[in-house]
Amino acid sequence: MRTIIITLLIASLSSILLGQEHLNNIKKHGMEIQWYFDQDTIQFTMAAPTNGWVTIGFNETNSITGAYLLMGRVRQNIAEVVEHFTLSPGNYKPINSLDDHILVNNVSGVESNNTTTISFSVEVSSACKYQKELSVGKSYWMIIAYSLEDDFQHHSIMRTSVHITL
Known part of the structure; x- marks a missing residue:
C-alpha cells in the first residue's frame, strides 16, 4: 500500500510540475487508476x-x-503494456495481431511489496477499429481488473467497471 501511495504521489506532483492541472483518480476494489491529458496523449x-x-x-x-483493453505487467523487472481487443468474454486478442498501429508509449512500472504499479501514455486518437478514441470529455465504461499471474490469459481475481468521463 505504501508503494501505491508513493507512486501516485510522485505521479501527482509530476503532473502539477508539468502543468497538468486536472488529474483524475478512481479507486475501486483495491485498484487505483490516475490519468491526465498532455497534448495529444493521455497518461x-x-x-x-x-x-x-x-x-x-x-x-x-x-x-x-x-x-x-490496456493490459500491463512487470516480468523480470521489465514493464510492458499490450493493447487488446475483446471479441467475447475470455476471447481477447492483442491488437498488433489484428492491426499494426500501436498507441501505447512511455511504459514504466514496478512490482514491490505485492503491488504492481504501471504508468504509460496512449495517443488519444484511435488508429483502427479495435481502439477507442480517448479524448477529453468522452464517456466510457472503464473496466478495471487484475490477476495473481503475469500471463495475460490467466483469469482475473478482480474485475469490475465504472462509468467515467475522460
Missing part, C-alpha cells in the same frame, strides 16, 4: 495489490465484449 498510472497483470479497458457499454 495513465494504474496500481493494484498483486504481482500479476493489471488492466484498464474502455467500452461504450457496460460489457467486456468490444472493449479496448
Whole structure:
C-alpha cells in the first residue's frame, strides 16, 4: 500500500510540475487508476495489490465484449503494456495481431511489496477499429481488473467497471 501511495504521489506532483492541472483518480476494489491529458496523449498510472497483470479497458457499454483493453505487467523487472481487443468474454486478442498501429508509449512500472504499479501514455486518437478514441470529455465504461499471474490469459481475481468521463 505504501508503494501505491508513493507512486501516485510522485505521479501527482509530476503532473502539477508539468502543468497538468486536472488529474483524475478512481479507486475501486483495491485498484487505483490516475490519468491526465498532455497534448495529444493521455497518461495513465494504474496500481493494484498483486504481482500479476493489471488492466484498464474502455467500452461504450457496460460489457467486456468490444472493449479496448490496456493490459500491463512487470516480468523480470521489465514493464510492458499490450493493447487488446475483446471479441467475447475470455476471447481477447492483442491488437498488433489484428492491426499494426500501436498507441501505447512511455511504459514504466514496478512490482514491490505485492503491488504492481504501471504508468504509460496512449495517443488519444484511435488508429483502427479495435481502439477507442480517448479524448477529453468522452464517456466510457472503464473496466478495471487484475490477476495473481503475469500471463495475460490467466483469469482475473478482480474485475469490475465504472462509468467515467475522460
